Amino acid sequence: MIAPGTLLARVSEIADPGALVVKIDAADVWGSVLLTRCSGEVAAFHNRCSHAGYPLQRANGRVLVQHGRYIVCGAHGASYELRTGACAGGPCNGAALTPIAIAIEDGEIRAV
Numbered sequence: 001m002i003a004p005g006t007l008l009a010r011v012s013e014i015a016d017p018g019a020l021v022v023k024i025d026a027a028d029v030w031g032s033v034l035l036t037r038c039s040g041e042v043a044a045f046h047n048r049c050s051h052a053g054y055p056l057q058r059a060n061g062r063v064l065v066q067h068g069r070y071i072v073c074g075a076h077g078a079s080y081e082l083r084t085g086a087c088a089g090g091p092c093n094g095a096a097l098t099p100i101a102i103a104i105e106d107g108e109i110r111a112v
């Protein structure tokens with residue numbers, strides 16, 4: 001659970017198209033949020049793959065973005081649409097990432 005009003009990032013920190021993992025709980029290795037940006041649209045998801053629940057980033061902390069439309073899970077290669085979090089291919093095809101409600105004001109992305 002993310003406290004409403006929690007600052008997740010600034011829009012300018014996310015490449016377009018791109019994705020960014022934000023740690024929200026230093027004590028919880030799984031406590032992170034995936035932010036995506038595509039054509040100016042920002043979305044937020046729990047950073048857990050629908051396949052086996054691993055975080056989506058690679059060992060270097062970065063999230064692979066392919067063809068400007070998809071993120072690719074660093075564990076087994078599932079791909080998800082940047083805008084919707086829908087799985088577009090891989091071992092969890094047809095599933096989706098769990099969205100997080102956000103609000104953007106003055107370039108700041110906050111949980112609601």
Ligand code: FES
Nearest residue numbers: 049051073076078
């Ligand atoms: S945990 Fe993501 S593809 Fe398996």
